[in-house]
Amino acid sequence: MNQANNRRGFLQAGAALAGSLLLPGALAAPGGQRLRLGMIGTGMRGQVLLRELLRRDDVEVAALCDIDPVMLGRALALADKLGKPRPRTFGEDRDPQAYKRMLDSRALDGVIIATPWEWHAPMAVAAMQAKVAVGCEVVAGITLQDHWDVLDTQLSTGTPYMLLENVCYRRDVLAVLRMVRAGVFGELVHLQGGYQHDLRAVKFNSGDPARPYGGGVEFGAKGFSEARWRTDHSVRRNGELYPSHGIGPCAMYTNINRGNRFTRINSFATKARGLHDYIVKEGGANHPNAKASFSLGDVVTTTLATENGETILLQHDTSLPRPYSLGFRVQGTKGLWMDLNHGIHVEGQSKPHQWDEFKAWQDRYEHPLWRKFAAQAEGAGHGGMDFFVIHAFVEALKARAPMPIDIHDAVTWSAITPLSEQSIAQGYQTLDFPDFTRGGWRTRKPIFGFDDRY
Numbered sequence: 001m002n003q004a005n006n007r008r009g010f011l012q013a014g015a016a017l018a019g020s021l022l023l024p025g026a027l028a029a030p031g032g033q034r035l036r037l038g039m040i041g042t043g044m045r046g047q048v049l050l051r052e053l054l055r056r057d058d059v060e061v062a063a064l065c066d067i068d069p070v071m072l073g074r075a076l077a078l079a080d081k082l083g084k085p086r087p088r089t090f091g092e093d094r095d096p097q098a099y100k101r102m103l104d105s106r107a108l109d110g111v112i113i114a115t116p117w118e119w120h121a122p123m124a125v126a127a128m129q130a131k132v133a134v135g136c137e138v139v140a141g142i143t144l145q146d147h148w149d150v151l152d153t154q155l156s157t158g159t160p161y162m163l164l165e166n167v168c169y170r171r172d173v174l175a176v177l178r179m180v181r182a183g184v185f186g187e188l189v190h191l192q193g194g195y196q197h198d199l200r201a202v203k204f205n206s207g208d209p210a211r212p213y214g215g216g217v218e219f220g221a222k223g224f225s226e227a228r229w230r231t232d233h234s235v236r237r238n239g240e241l242y243p244s245h246g247i248g249p250c251a252m253y254t255n256i257n258r259g260n261r262f263t264r265i266n267s268f269a270t271k272a273r274g275l276h277d278y279i280v281k282e283g284g285a286n287h288p289n290a291k292a293s294f295s296l297g298d299v300v301t302t303t304l305a306t307e308n309g310e311t312i313l314l315q316h317d318t319s320l321p322r323p324y325s326l327g328f329r330v331q332g333t334k335g336l337w338m339d340l341n342h343g344i345h346v347e348g349q350s351k352p353h354q355w356d357e358f359k360a361w362q363d364r365y366e367h368p369l370w371r372k373f374a375a376q377a378e379g380a381g382h383g384g385m386d387f388f389v390i391h392a393f394v395e396a397l398k399a400r401a402p403m404p405i406d407i408h409d410a411v412t413w414s415a416i417t418p419l420s421e422q423s424i425a426q427g428y429q430t431l432d433f434p435d436f437t438r439g440g441w442r443t444r445k446p447i448f449g450f451d452d453r454y
Contacts (some may be wrong), residue, residue: 033058033398034057034058034059034060035058035059035060035109035110035394035397035398036060036062036107036108036109037053037059037060037061037062037108037109037110037111037112037394038061038062038063038064038065038087038102038108038110038111038112038132039053039061039063039064039065039075039111039112039113039114040065040066040099040102040111040112040113040114040115040119040123041065041066041112041113041114041115041116041119041137042064042065042066042068042071042072042074042075042114043066043068043071043114043115043225043226044071044212044225044226045114045137046066046071046075046112046114046115047071047074047075047078048381048382048386049112049114049137049164049381049386049390050064050075050078050079050112051078051082051380051381052380052381052386052387052390052391053112053390053394054078054079054082054084055082056390056394058394058398059394060085061079061084061087062087062088062107062108063087063088063089063090063102063105063107063108064076064087064088064089064090065089065090065091065098065099065102066091067091067094067095067096067098068091069092070209071225072089072091072092076089088102088105088107090102099123099126100126103126103127103130103132104130106130108132109132109133109397110132110133110134110135110160110393110397111127111132111133111134111135112135112136112137112164112393113127113134113135113136113137114137115137116229116230117139117142117229117230117233118142118229120136120137120139120140120141121140121141121142121146121147121149121150123136124136124140124150124153124161125149125150125153127159128153128154128157128159128161129153129157129159131157131159132159133159133160133161133397134159134160134161134162135162135164135390135393136161136162136163136164136410137164138163138164138165138242138244138245138413138414139242139243139244139414139417140163140410140411140413140414140415141411141414141415142417142418143418144415144418144419144422144434147411147414147415147418147436148411148436150407150410150411151407151408151411151436154407155407160396160397160403161403161406161407161410162392162393162396162403162404162405162406162410163244163405163406163409163410163413163414164389164390164393164405165244165245165248165389165405165413166381166382166385166386166388166389167244167245167246167248167249167326167385168248168249168252168389168405168448168449169369169384169385169388169389169392170249170382170383170385171362171366171367171370171383171384172339172358172362173249173328174367174369174370174449175361175362175365175366175367175370176249176253176328176330176337176365177249177252177253177367177448177449178365178366178367178449179337179361179365180253180330180332182365183334184334184335184346184365185330185331185332185333185334185335185336185337185346186332186333186334186335187332187333188253188254188310188330188331188332189309189310189311189331189332189333190310190311190312190313190329190331191250191253191254191310191311191312191313191328191329191330191331192246192250192312192313192314192315192327192328192329193245193246193247193249193250193312193313193314193326193327193328193329194245194246194313194314194315194316194317194325194326194327195242195243195245195246195315195316195317195318195326196315196316196317196318196322196324196325196326196327197317197318197322197324197325198318198320198321198322198323198324199230199318199319200274200275200278200318200319200321201213201214202226202227202230203219203226203227203230203231203234203275203318204216204217204218204219204223204227204231204275204278204279204282204289205218205219205223205224205225205227206218206224207222207223207224207227208224209224209225212224212225212226212227213225216282216283217278217279217282217283217287217289218289219231219232219289220232231275233296234275234294234295234296234319235292235293235294235295235296236295237295237296237421238269238272238295238296238297238300238421238424238425239267239269239296239300239316239417239418239420239421239423239424240267240300240302240314240316240416240417240420241296241300241316241417242316242318242417243302243314243316243413243414243416243417243420244413244414245326246314246315246326246327246328247304247312247314247413247416248405248409248413249328250312250328250330251409251412251413252446252448252449253330254306254308254310254312255308255446256306256409256412256441257408257409257412257436257437257440257441257444258441258444258445258446259308259441259442259444259445259446260306260307260308260310260441261306261307261412261433261435261437261441262304262305262306262307262412262433263305263306263307263432263433264304264305264430264431264432264433265302265303265304265305265416265419265420265423265430265431265433266302266303266423266428266429266430266431267300267301267302267303267419267420267421267423267424267428268300268301268302268424268428269296269297269299269300269301269424270297270298270299270300271297271298272294272295272296272297272298272319273298273319274298274319274320274321275292275294275296275319276290276292276294278319279292294319296319297424298317298319298320299315299316299317299320300315300316300317300420300424301313301314301315302314302315302316302416302420302423304416304433307441314416315327325339325340326339327339327340328340334346334347334348335347335349335350337358337361339358341355342357342358342359343355343356343357343358344356344357344358344361367449368451368452369388369449369452369454371452372452373387373388373391373452388454391454392404392405392454393454395453395454396454399453402447404447404448404449404454405448408436408437408440408444411436412436415433415434415436419431419433
């Protein structure tokens with residue numbers, strides 16, 4: 001057995017043992033350990049995460065895989081710019097299965113998956129079967145069966161899997177987590193979140209690699225970057241297509257899968273107008289794409305019920321003109337926080353019927369992760385969140401500890417999408433939410449956000 005296999009076996013055995021522990025980091029990482037990581041998908045999102053990997057002294061980016069030569073070239077140029085050795089590359093032959101050759105190289109401790117959504121599940125399954133730890137961009141899968149397949153593969157192989165949901169590490173979100181655990185809001189009753197983001201210039205462009213956002217109304221084969229693949233989901237599907245930004249923090253606040261679980265779900269969708277109107281406005285009524293038909297409702301509203309009696313409301317709103325907002329609201333018996341107005345009201349501490357500015361509360365309840373790593377996170381993508389999510393994956397893997405956003409979190413949050421599609425297709429029916437922990441939620445303990453490691 002070669003050195004790479006020995007090290008990976010060491011990491012996997014440690015991860016399986018650490019999975020039975022209550023808190024991460026109980027097993028100390030060997031001094032000076034350096035992980036060999038690969039990346040599948042070096043597009044716009046992949047390059048953001050790649051930069052965080054290349055900045056680290058405890059990571060060697062050993063391999064990159066992408067079937068788009070433009071994006072692969074940009075990723076290599078980024079390594080050159082940061083003075084790091086060029087990784088081995090796969091996919092120059094445009095073979096969609098090139099990632100399997102990378103995994104079969106037996107030279108990796110872990111892999112970051114940042115490809116189009118439909119590839120996440122098969123790539124994660126292949127990586128875990130090859131005993132390569134997975135850090136997967138959202139979402140975990142497309143169909144409900146995808147989610148069971150990813151879950152069962154992780155459980156059968158013991159290979160670490162983390163969903164790279166960066167919003168869980170947002171500065172105010174983590175401060176609110178500390179406030180929830182300190183009882184500031186009392187007993188939680190209702191929460192809200194979502195993905196409310198004008199993506200029209202993401203879903204359409206001119207096809208010019210130099211301008212991946214906007215500048216035209218092409219998509220599919222004539223588009224570039226996300227317009228090449230993401231827009232097709234708006235054509236074919238109608239549901240909560242991107243739930244994890246909103247549900248991730250809400251699930252952590254309510255201890256989903258760890259003493260609580262989702263029990264019921266339903267979804268409603270409005271008519272679809274925004275994407276067609278954008279094509280007409282930017283490309284003209286005679287543009288061929290003006291004839292395209294879109295299934296995705298402009299605003300999709302999903303409601304979840306939990307075992308402990310909270311309700312959670314999610315909204316997906318990406319096809320209409322609007323400023324960006326995730327629309328968080330955390331409401332309990334003693335008060336509430338809302339991110340849209342940067343406001344908080346706590347009974348007995350706030351003036352009656354008036355909002356307090358959240359900044360003073362955030363400073364008071366600043367999470368230890370931000371106290372410790374704010375300087376290192378400066379300049380990282382999404383206001384520093386991308387530093388923290390990559391840091392969490394790397395540190396947990398080095399420590400052979402449970403992933404802070406683990407396989408059960410990944411499939412539970414991501415399965416909201418196919419369930420919402422089913423609800424809408426069946427006339428907005430309320431559905432039972434599957435228990436991916438198979439009863440384990442009753443005894444599993446929270447680990448996310450308890451210390452300053454990850």
